[in-house]
Amino acid sequence: MRPSSLTFRLSLLFVVAVSAVLIIVAIAFNELSRHHFRTLDAQALEEKLEAIAQIAKEPGANSDQLKIRWHTLLGAHSDLSAVFLKADGSLFFAEPPQSSAPSLAQAIEHDGVWEWKSDGHMFRALRAPLSVPDSSSPLTAWLVLDVTTHMHFFAMLERWFWGVLIASTVLSAALGWLVAKNGLRPVAQVTQTAASMSAGSLKQRIPLEPVPDELRELITAFNSMLGRLDDSFMRLSNFSADIAHELRTPISNLRTHTEVILAKKRDSDVYEENLTSNLEELNRLSGIIDGMLFLAKSDNGLVVPEPVELHLEKVISKLFGYYEFLAEDKGIQLRASGSALIFADSVMIDRVVSNLLSNALRYTPPGETIEVIIQDYDERVEVRVENPGPVIAPEHLNRIFDRFYRADPARREGAGNAGLGLSIARSLMQAHGGAISCISEEDRTAFILTFLRHADRSQPEASAF
Structure with a gap:
């Protein structure tokens, strides 16, 4: 499998980072909002319950008067219902009249506030004992608040969040690609310089002025490598020229001596003298070759001492x-x-x-x-x-x-x-x-x-x- 480009990887990391931040922020905002609405609902229920209790404590009020007062207090709130039960479970008062005590089978309690869903609606309720003058035992008061509008708000908020997340992902991918492409431009310059390297351009260097700090080390190392390559190439060129010079002289001497000897018939002493001279040049060639072979072994780490x-x-x-x-x-x-x-x-x-x-x-x-x-x-x-x-x-x-x-x-x-x-x-x-x-x-x-x-x-x- 072909590895992806560095630009793609950086863009992907940028998208993942942005998406992760958005998700974390969205989850935190959602939880804080839910907690805020839950607190407001509990506060509203407690205020109504306190008002109901204050009415019940007024001196000289009978049951009928209490019901009228409670109806006046609660009737203006369409999303609020109240059910007051006697000790035997019978209904004492309900507003609206068709209201009944909630079933808590599916309810969840949060800090004394009950919460449940029923028929596509969401409710929060507060239960508390309530003393009235005409009753020997306290009533059980249920205040139920319909918070379906809150549920709709959070559903809309969730849809908005997913839309914003998708749009932000696309936008961050594009921005991430642009940022990565621009940030990796010095790397592209290094690549271009390396691709254009040849024996005649080893003295070229990449300038450090416009390069970011993170890439300075890389480019400094690359420039140092070019310097070493340039030095090695020059040494190799000089070495090749020196080898040619050193080998040319004894070979030229051997050829000249041989041509002179073969030009005409000569005495055996002359042949012997020239062969001796040729042997000296051959020994010189042999010494040069032996030395070159030894240095080649040394350069490749093949010369290992036996201490x-x-x-x-x-x-x-x-x-x-x-x-x-x-x-x-x-x-x-x-x-x-x-x-x-x-x-x-x-x-x-x-x-x-x-x-x-x-x-x-x-x-x-x-x-x-x-x-x-x-x-x-x-x-x-x-x-x-x-x-x-x-x-x-x-x-x-x-x-x-x-x-x-x-x-x-x-x-x-x-x-x-x-x-x-x-x-x-x-x-x-x-x-x-x-x-x-x-x-x-x-x-x-x-x-x-x-x-x-x-x-x-x-x-x-x-x-x-």
Whole structure:
């Protein structure tokens, strides 16, 4: 079943709310009106009964005189009848004369006033004892008031109510639709903007000025989403361009070498030399593809560490052993200090620190020293890889961890280095719940690895390695 529109739902809720309010008001007005008329009728009956009792108390009045006086008092009220019964149940006086005592089989009493319906009429009656001079025992006085006009009034009121309710329902439905349509106009604007989105219009934003407060949060979130999409699209476009640039160079070299070799017959030494050169370019391509595959896994949450207990000073010492010969060739010293215990994936941490040491060796001048400082804090552990060398400009510091990014686009960083090392290092640190940052000033550059204590002892189920 297709769900109804939001405009229809709001209109329906508006109609239901208006109808409910009208019904409640009508029921309350009906009950108050009935109570008011009941009170007025009881008051009228009590006043007549009081007047009858006052006549009966007049000194020297006999029965005939009382009847004449009572006839004069009651005869002018066509809707009022009175019946006075003796103690034995016989009739003493009735006005009109054909009146009889009411039957209370179907009557209901409300605060001493009896109420019943008979032959399409509605009556209210008051019963009270009445003392007269000629009678040894008090009479039973019945005053009966015909309130059929009240019943007709309430019937007419009910018809009016249903008519007003139907008219109000139709009118409120129309007004509710207009109000909902107008109120949801910003939502329609969001929908229209979302439908018109394309790669070339991601910078478009929905203005917040005419938007009601209830929708500001939605539109702010939508604008933020557009900003993130725009940023992601730009990164993807740049990434695609960088990939094309990085793959074009080794492929172009391979094709050029192959075309030159195949241009004429050559000695086996020449073939071997060119095959070796081609192998270097193939290794470069393989490194780029491996790095791209790893980053794709990281973006999709497929890089899951297998934490083990690691003594960072031992990890650094082991990696120093790998790089000491390269450092000796360049006249660079390696120095480490500090110690700390973390829970992390051994292979991943080796790769992160290796990338940083490799970068440090590439940019450190001969005769200088690369320092690795381990600092153990209460809530975190920091590993600082610091080396002297060219300062990274501030505008590049926030982008050096982007894929294929180079501070100097014209500079080639050597075979096998495609500008993915720092991106991979950041992905590995994020997989551990940590972070990597860079500080570069006063001819020294430091990369800082931060491991949070609460993330050290996480125990993922599987590893991507």
